[in-house]
Amino acid sequence: MAYKIFGAICIGSMETELCVYEIKEGKKLRLIERASKLLPLGRDTLLNGKLSYNSVQQLCDILKDFGNILKSYSADDYRVYATMALREAANSAIVLDQIRVRTGMKVDIISNSEQRYISYKALAAYGKIFTGVIHTGTLIMDSGYGSLQLSVFDKDVLISTENLPIGAVKLGTIFEKTSLTDEQLYKRTREIIDTELLNYRKLYLKGQDIHTLVGTGENILYRYWSRMKPELMNRELSAEEVLNACYELRLNGIHSLEENDGIGRNYAKILFVTSIYIERIIEITGVDSLYFPGSRLCDGIALHYGTEKKLISVEHDFEQDIISESRNMAKRYRCSTKHAERVETYSLQIFDALRKMSGLTQRDRLLLQIAAILSNCGKFISIKNADNCSYYIIMSTEIIGLSHAERKQIATCVKFRNQSFDEEEAALDADPIRTAKMTAILKLASALDRSHSSKMNKTDIKVNEHDKELRIQASYDGDLTVERISIEESSEFFEEIFGLRPVLKQNRKLV
Numbered sequence: 349m350a351y352k353i354f355g356a357i358c359i360g361s362m363e364t365e366l367c368v369y370e371i372k373e374g375k376k377l378r379l380i381e382r383a384s385k386l387l388p389l390g391r392d393t394l395l396n397g398k399l400s401y402n403s404v405q406q407l408c409d410i411l412k413d414f415g416n417i418l419k420s421y422s423a424d425d426y427r428v429y430a431t432m433a434l435r436e437a438a439n440s441a442i443v444l445d446q447i448r449v450r451t452g453m454k455v456d457i458i459s460n461s462e463q464r465y466i467s468y469k470a471l472a473a474y475g476k477i478f479t480g481v482i483h484t485g486t487l488i489m490d491s492g493y494g495s496l497q498l499s500v501f502d503k504d505v506l507i508s509t510e511n512l513p514i515g516a517v518k519l520g521t522i523f524e525k526t527s528l529t530d531e532q533l534y535k536r537t538r539e540i541i542d543t544e545l546l547n548y549r550k551l552y553l554k555g556q557d558i559h560t561l562v563g564t565g566e567n568i569l570y571r572y573w574s575r576m577k578p579e580l581m582n583r584e585l586s587a588e589e590v591l592n593a594c595y596e597l598r599l600n601g602i603h604s605l606e607e608n609d610g611i612g613r614n615y616a617k618i619l620f621v622t623s624i625y626i627e628r629i630i631e632i633t634g635v636d637s638l639y640f641p642g643s644r645l646c647d648g649i650a651l652h653y654g655t656e657k658k659l660i661s662v663e664h665d666f667e668q669d670i671i672s673e674s675r676n677m678a679k680r681y682r683c684s685t686k687h688a689e690r691v692e693t694y695s696l697q698i699f700d701a702l703r704k705m706s707g708l709t710q711r712d713r714l715l716l717q718i719a720a721i722l723s724n725c726g727k728f729i730s731i732k733n734a735d736n737c738s739y740y741i742i743m744s745t746e747i748i749g750l751s752h753a754e755r756k757q758i759a760t761c762v763k764f765r766n767q768s769f770d771e772e773e774a775a776l777d778a779d780p781i782r783t784a785k786m787t788a789i790l791k792l793a794s795a796l797d798r799s800h801s802s803k804m805n806k807t808d809i810k811v812n813e814h815d816k817e818l819r820i821q822a823s824y825d826g827d828l829t830v831e832r833i834s835i836e837e838s839s840e841f842f843e844e845i846f847g848l849r850p851v852l853k854q855n856r857k858l859v
Contacts, residue, residue: 350659350721353380355426356649357419359413361390361433361493361517362618364407366414367646368421371654372613374652377647383417385410389433390493390517395434395524398439408450409442424810427649431463432494442842458751459518460511463645464490464497465749469655469666470648471641487505487556487633491565491622495516498629499748500550500556506669508552508652508676509748512544513623516569516618530601533617534624541625545632554631564643569622572611574642577735585638594623628630669715670749674718677745687800692720694793697809701818702846705811708785715754716786718747720793726762739763753778761787765794769841787844791838798834813847818848823855 351372358365365384368826369377387406387679390397399407411428418426434440434457447455455469460464467490490497492515499509500796519537528536573580573593596621597605609710654660699706699713726737750758756778763771764787772782797803806823820835822828832852839850 352424352657352659353421354422354650354653355414355423356646356653357414357428357453358645359389359430359434360405360645361393361515362386362388362615364389364414365644365646366409366417366835367644367650368417368423369650369658371657373659375660377650377651377654377660380421381417383414388517389437390515391521391614393433393516394521395435398427398437399433399443404443404446408447411447413452415453419447420838425653427653428453429463429466429645429649430455430457431645432460432492435459436466436494437781459746460492461746461748461755462495462751463492464499464509464511464833465666466648466652467497467645468499468648468669468748469560469644469662470643470645471564475546482512484560486560486562486637487558487629488562488564490562490630491516491569493618496625497565498552499554500558502556504664504741505672506748507556509746510552511549511746512548514541514544514702516622517857519621519625520614530598530603530620533602533620534598537621538628544626545628549806554572558633559636561629561638562634563626563638563640565645568716569619569626573640577676581640581642583639585640585655587635588637591627591630594627595806597623601748604736655799666749670714670747671717671721672736673747673758674721676807677747678721678725683722683724683727683740686722686802687797688799690802690805691723691790691793692717692806694796694804694809695720695789697807698789698793700817701809701811702789702848706846708782712782712786715750715758716761716789718750719758719786719790722758723762723765723790723794730757735763735766742774744796756785757783759791765790765801788838788842792818792835792850795834795838796831799830803828803831816848818842818846818850819853821852821853821855828852828854 350369350816353370354371356367356369363384363386366382368381369380371377372587387410388567389399389403391406392403425741434443437443440457444455447453468488484502486501488499488501490499494517496512497509498512501506519540523533558746577593601714602613602616602620605611605619606613611619651660655662695716696713699708699716720736722742724734725741726734726815729737739762742755742762747755760778760783763852769784769787771784796807802824803824804822810819812819835850835852843849
């Protein structure tokens with residue numbers, strides 16, 4: 349039976365953590381060892397805009413120690429992911445180089461949407477909790493120190509996900525230079541939280557019944573509860589139980605947390621602030637029950653690696669969540685649903701016909717599908733300048749599970765589907781060749797429904813290598829002049845990219 353020893357390292361905003369796992373084919377992850385070190389990198393970034401020299405030195409020392417632990421286990425592989433603290437630091441490139449030179453480790457800075465996607469995969473490691481609760485209205489609260497991600501699941505599908513700038517460290521630093529009593533800090537923090545949460549409820553929870561809240565993320569409150577109140581972890585809780593725990597924590601106050609629980613003032617303030625937004629989320633959403641499974645980002649990193657290497661399988665289809673979120677985004681911008689569905693169908697038909705010769709991957713197929721779904725979202729802003737508006741909408745909207753470069757690839761495809769492809773612009777943050785191939789497919793797919801009239805519903809698309817053609821066989825008795833002209837307009841770019849000439853063949857019924 350195949351297995352690997354795998355190390356997952358997360359450079360978080362408050363602590364840097366190593367988890368060593370045994371990943372055995374067909375089995376669940378098995379945690380062998382965990383090591384962590386508190387290091388408030390996020391506070392550095394939020395207050396100064398960059399990481400200090402001292403913080404970088406400490407981080408490199410920690411990673412060296414983690415590297416030695418991995419060597420002691422003869423680890424087969426490892427991944428190092430960095431979140432907000434490095435993502436938003438102005439000197440992140442310098443920090444990455446310092447880490448590489450001093451430790452030999454390659455660090456990947458993941459986008460917020462990638463981080464949240466991996467966090468949801470971490471929940472999947474707790475199988476029954478994740479798949480069991482998302483059948484009905486569930487809000488997943490992924491707490492980061494810089495921001496808060498709120499995602500709604502219903503009937504096993506992701507309905508919406510939004511990022512709110514009310515992370516515990518970010519809220520704490522707002523009042524860093526003021527002297528406030530606990531009561532004053534509570535009132536002012538609550539004002540900021542309510543502004544964001546009430547607006548979120550109005551925009552994204554209207555008509556949505558939320559019954560369960562699942563708390564996860566890089567949050568010190570869960571760590572505190574797991575130590576001080578283990579009865580709150582890994583079981584279903586009533587809203588009243590959690591509200592009482594939050595109230596108790598606030599009633600004791602920041603000074604008590606320092607004195608009685610041995611927590612530093614900065615961490616005590618984070619606990620205090622976190623209890624406020626958990627309390628307000630419960631009250632504003634009206635959830636009945638809550639889960640705090642104690643999952644970590646490292647769990648998600650390991651699960652992501654295991655599924656990538658086909659050692660582990662999970663019940664939940666996470667790619668379907670990406671598609672579902674894209675469809676809800678298209679609905680929000682009132683895209684022409686029937687036309688988008690046809691462009692999506694034709695895009696995937698063309699992609700599949702070209703699969704052997706295109707050099708594109710299954711991941712590219714997913715990105716193309718999302719581009720087709722969102723291809724008309726810019727018309728919500730401007731019909732005349734729809735493609736450019738679509739570009740800015742896609743680039744401004746995080747799609748969970750996609751990196752910045754992938755979102756750029758999708759946005760560029762949509763932007764150039766009706767205009768000349770700009771290779772230099774496509775090369776910025778994306779692979780220009782892959783983007784050009786996907787754009788050529790999307791152009792042709794859009795041409796097949798140029799009249800928005802479903803004329804070519806029954807269409808077969810195949811490659812004829814002998815004649816260097818992509819044959820589009822349409823079963824339709826009427827006039828296809830508009831489609832022929834549109835296909836001809838897009839054929840030059842398609843032929844330049846794939847070396848195949850799109851040719852429309854029409855099957856008519858014999859009378």
